[in-house]
Amino acid sequence: MNVEKFAKQIHKQIESLCATHNNTTEITQEMLPLALTNLGILSEELQITLDDLQRQNQELIATQTALELQIQRYQELFEFATDGYILTDKSGKIEEANRTAAKLLNVPQRFLIGKPFLMFVAEKDRQALYSKLMQPQPVKEIIEWTVNLCPRNSEPLRVSLIIAIATDSEGKKSQMQVCIRRNQASQAPPLVEPIEEKACDATRDRRKFVYLKGELIPLTPQTIWQVHQGIVKLSTLSETGEEVVVGLAGPGMPFGVELTALHTYQATALSQVELLCYSFSELAASPLLAANVLPRINQRLQQTEALLAIFGQRRVKDRFEQLLQLLKQEIGQPTPQGTRLSVRFTHQELAEACSTTRVTITRLLGKLQEQGKIAIDANNHIILKEQSLFDRLPEKDVYTV
Template identity: 45%
Template sequence: MNVYLFTQQIDTLQKRLTKLYQNTNTSLQQPDLLLPTVIKELGVSSEKLQIATEELLQQNDELTTLRDHLEAEHQRYRELFNFMPDAYLVTDGQGKILETNRAAATLLGVEQSSLPGKLLVTVIPIEKRPAFRSQLNRLQQCDGVQKCTICLQQRQSGSLEAAVTVAPVRDVSGMLVALRWILRDITAIKRSELLLSTPEYDPCPDHPQHFYFKGDLIPLQPEKLWLVRHGLVKVSTINERGEEVLLGLLGPTMAFGSNLTDLPTYQAIALTPQVELASISCSEITASPKLATAVLPQISQRLRQTEALLAISGRRQAKDRLYHLLLFLKQQFGQPLAQGTRLSIRLTHQDLADACCTTRVTITRLLGKLQQQGYITFDTQNHMIFLCTDEGMRG
């Protein structure tokens, strides 16, 4: 029952009482007949009023429960709003701040209670305000979600760049009533992008240098990453038959370390007369975006080389594995000469056999055949020279 219906019932009751009163004045000559009628009418009306009252009380209880539920929901969403990890603002169409959450206050370095009522433009650096006002004018004309980048002025820590997502709120007539802003600090991302766009940074001169000689086993430590500065390093593992399996031939700028593999057996050996390495701690890489940016391409290069060697070892015939290995070495370590391409490194027949997953005898036979056919030769320092095109050597 609603209030309107209850009011109608009260009016009906009043009209009936008025009618009874009028009948009493006109029927005084028969009081014994009138009294039962009056009592009956009053009883019926009283019962209807009691039912209506009970219905109103029940509805009032339901409304109270609904109000409590809505208040609890409002409080829950208020807490969710306040504890959102991203900075969240609500402004009117002119950019006056209506609501903020804690993350927004933290981002701007001010008390949360001080933000409502202020214009958002006041947290923009002075030189950036004309551009921000132009952005705000464009946002007022848009209907959908918009994204842009703005510069914000922190009270104590200087300025920062923020990625902004803005959603307009309009009433039923289409009038703009509010703007909802999500702000994300992208200063660190911009700095990383800047590092990537600057000339390459060589971390080797800034870190301890270590020297090894041909055949030396290079110690591997979990907390250290090695960068090759000069020379060549061979990294390998041992299979279940006790045979060495080549994992990489690492030249200048390439990275290796035990923290880059999950293999239980992993070793690095100096392959040239002298190898110069720089050691970098993993914690330092984690703490320095500049250093991490410099090291990442070296690790990616190493990954690509490992994939290439894996593809070579998967070929069925030994001569195909040798052909693709020589092609790989030519691309990685070749030096153009008038007569062909010279490998800047020297590998033994056993090194080539380990890389090709075959025997040293087989490699010696295949290389001898290529040399007889005039596809390869060796200089006085025993460096291999390719005398023909890649396809010619394959034939």
Template identity: 45%
Template sequence: MNIEKFIQRAETLHTRLADLYQTASVLPWIPPDMLPQAFKELYSTSRMVQLAAEELYQQNEELIQTRNLLETERQHYQELFEFAPDAYLVTNTDSVIQEANQPTAQLFKISKQLLLGKSLINFVPTEERQRFRNELIQLSQLPPSHRVRELVIRLQQKNSDCFDAALTMAVVRNQQGRVIAIRWQIRDVTERHHQIESAIVKNDNDLSQNRSIHKYSKGETIPLNPLVIWYVRQGLVKLSTFCETGEEVLIGLATTGMVFGSSMTSLQIYQATALADVELVSIYLAEIAVSPMLSCAILPKINQRLQQTEYFLVIAGKRRVQERLHHLFQFLKQEVGEPVTEGIRLSVRLTHEDIASACCTTRVTITRLISKLQQQRLISFDAKKHIILKGFGE
């Protein structure tokens, strides 16, 4: 029986008792044999009320027990939430913080009371906020079968100190499948990154240890072995291919600390030439496959080559040769530039043919453009014919 039925029966009882009372008191000429029947009916009705009350009491007791059980479980999970070793918080879909545990307050160096109601984006450095917003949009668009997304991003404490954070984000949906909240786990991984960086630096030093150093003079062609990756210990290597007309195309420059090899390309024709005296160390791919630490050291260097390749694609995609040359000089300024009194000196001497191949044009065109840049005092040459850049800011 629910509470509505109990109220209904109580009202019926009240009405019938009132009728009986009026009958007994206002109409005294009613035969006396009717009174026992009235009392019997009153007793029966009272019994119904009593049973209903007992049933309601039993239901109330069960509800109290259930509530106590739920409260105990809620307290248990609240303690797990509060005393978890990592920072946990709950936000709405706009990243406004609704709940946060004590480790979250400690991580951001702010009290829990001040955390609540603030947007999590307030703790994201300005330069990372657009990426953070994009992640939120992608999170809200996850299909129902996918609830969790991970992100590594820089976060900022109240005192403006920053740290590297690994975020695990889980969406909460209502019965209609709409995202209504986001649960966050935040871990400070700054120390881990420092350990990895230290290991990479150590491995960089180890790359040359217990390995033969191969030296090649300027202009020499470096042999390529598909089972080997070359690590540039010192110097500069030109990476190129040849088109159908026989013209050389510059596709990369491997500077000190970078890697290259025929296993890193799908080009059938791939050539490496020393642009300056170089020292190389050979590393077998089989070594990398079985050594996590060696893989950890090599991966960022492969990433460098990938980024450089994309930059050369951008240069090749410029419609005007002047634009290609301008972007090439910007790239060389960053990769092999060194400050001198007159500007930025390219530490390696590039021929007009080298520059033309990088810009997908002819040597004659490059010679004409360089002469024009000299007249405009944007570039000059030192005594050893190295280019000095004067007006090629980003």
């Protein structure tokens, strides 16, 4: 029974009884049995309706339980499928990936989320695949494409991609569903043409290890990392458990446990980085490798001394100004607006580098922006103006710890 219709019937019956009562001074003996009969009928109908609602509620609960079990079953099928499966948004950024896809790409599942899928496709195949995906596609068309896949820190793979493009109610592309099927019958060709080793560059054809932003880089004895691309933060822990930045390794700079005396030492990728790895035995056996790596150690020592000088400043304002100048020198990129820091730093990371609080850094950045000495671009990168960067702030704006 329709609940709303039934409620209206009850309301109508009650109004009728009330109207009868208002029009008479007393309820006659003839009216009482009729009123009781009507109320009894309404009571029975109400009980029937309640029974129907309870039955429908139980059916809904059973249906919901069945749907949840079905969703779980399909999720398990997706997660443990033998082929790699990836779901992306309309721009190609990964929203979900199963275990096989993570294994093929050699990246933990949680680090795949938000990354462009095309970054794992070999550069020579990337443009052709991108052009194909950007073309208007008929509804429910399946795209099959064979490419070289570039897993992180592993040999390239020849794979077949089966891509289904989903559309929204307006017919616009809303999502891409990608199946990655490894091609067992063929080996992946090299991603670049063979290059003869030159004396001036002994590292050009070495294997590069890739780490994504925020990942910790493993440090092992008797090995040295060298940054090929990106920025690595080197840090230790103070006695109070706070992180202390002891270095920023940019392109060409080496780092490793063999180059420090600190007991607690870790390396974190501040951006996506490409690294080269050397063992001490390799460096000893190859003068070309040694000539490439050893002079960079001097650059790291100079940077360490600069950081020590920064930490020696009593005022936070002075430490922060000198840190920005050091970052400008190490990772600055010239732009028409000024020198842009190539890495996006959070206020907390800058605070850790200056041994202060995030709130203090936020206030200092705001003051420098007001004075027009720095700017923040659309991607939250700091731009240092080319004019005299840091005039002295008024004494009331000096923060100390």
